[in-house]
Amino acid sequence: MLLFGLLNVGQAQVELERLFPPAVTRGSTTTIKGDGKFPQWPLKIECDQADVVIECDEKAGEFKLTPSVTATGAAWIRLHDSQSASSLVPLLIETTAVLLETEPNETLTKAATIALPVTVVGKLEKNGDVDMWKVSLREGEQLVASVTAHTLLTSPMDSVLQLVDARGLVIAQAEDSVGLDPQLIHTAKRDGDFFLRMFSFPETPTGTIGFAGGANFIYAIRITTAAFLDHVQPSRSLSEIATQPQAFGWNLPNAVSLKVRPATPISPAMMYSPQATGWQWLPKMRPGRWSVGFNEQNVTPETAYEPPVLFYGHIRQAKEIDRVRLKVKAGVNYRVEIISRALGFGLDSVLRVLKSDSQTQIASNDDSGRGNFDAVVEFKTDKDEEIVIEVSDLADSGSLRHAYELIVSEAVPTAKLSVAADHFRIAIGKSLEIPISIERQSGYSQRLEINAKSLPAGITLEKIISEPKGDSSKSVKLKLTAAADAAAYHGPIEFTATPLDDQQKPLPEPLPEPLPEPQLSSLPINFALRLQIDLTNIWLSVAADKP
16 A cells, blocks of 8 residues: 555554445444454544444444434545544445345355345455345336445455346346446346346456455445436536436436435535435536537537537447537637546447538547546647537447546646545654656646645645656655654645746736646546545644654
8 A cells, every 4th residue: 555655654553444334224323343453442533424423332443323314325434543544434325224145145045035125235255255135026127236346345346246037047147337346237027036146256357267255345235126316417408508417227207306415525416316226426517618418319410519518418329429519719729528437337438520511530539548448539620610529339339327428628738636545644753755646638838836735733845846847747756744843633634736937936817828727636536436535635644653
């Protein structure tokens, strides 16, 4: 781990690796266990959800947790003592009953019968482990079984979910639906008893052929034949700016009531429905951009929009192509970006930019980098004209989960700064280096001064400059020093990134050509799959080393 590789401290650090069970039912009190290291007990507990009450139990590593009757989504929990703090760990707050899987359950005859809706939580404890449950379905009922494991819980598993009949024949199978997590959707063709079977391979393939397991192979599976909310998008009307969200999922009623749970210092706002299982984090708003929908047909829309614009859509059918017409200006560098895989959806996007009159291709792309299947293109034209943007799937597949955002804007240079951990510890009288990664986009060429907005008493930071070129353009190291008389501190700190002019002075405001504020994040993975913490909310522990 980055944190403990950087630090050479004289005593054990608080470590919280995971919570088990990883999900609880709202409105009820549950005893949960933390896996990790707890040099002192009891510990102080930080939780970003104010209506989730959590306290240390008498036994080290155990907690009593009570979410309110309205709590929903993921609560982020951090532990700390007088010396150090843990990483943030998620706990899922469910609207359904939560059932702990019990062993043995690896065969049809040993599978426990479950009543729906339910959230099953468990652990594939050892290599070769298989977990199974028995469900009764009626003809025409649509079963939804959605796994959370590798994505939010960071379990190192690439799991497979199967539905089998009483003879053991596989009726349906799902894998890699939300990142590496499976989501199985099946409509029963007859009344009967069926079996959900789950097993896993390691997230990183090894030379061993077989199912994987371990203490950290934890999961939660939401299982229902009732309403399931998968995601939301703004209303998809091309005639007006969209303001009302639309629900997408399975078994949803015609009118779905949607509610927003406000953002916390840790996580973005989320949207859920009291009528359905499931919820979705909401992307950060992009002020000044229209939100409109797509005409999801293989025709070019009559309306031409002027950037900047934000479109939402789905590639629903095999070989579907979604098109949008835009008016662009001569000599302006435009950036077109698809966001789908980063949000946990299934589209392996392909972007094509064509001249509207001649259909001549201006630019195309099918991924923005190694391992990133979201397409990005930048282009410019030599005259004012209309262009057409085409969105499709590389494998010509489509589904409800081939959802995406399409962002079209002027390619304004910007920078993204990130750090690989959400917390750090510095010993009194010593120094600490924090590596910062810098991604410069669209030719961003400003010097950046990276500093701290506020620091605890006795802590100083050597300001550092990221130059437009050279090694420092891509990464720098912030050096914090704790004086010998620095006071103990446990809490958030805030970093800043300020563009500088050629004389290394802060650029005046307003700028002749406004530059966007550099984006700061500590975990460069989208929050739909893994946590994203603002660099304005890094946790710092300042304490004396014990002999």
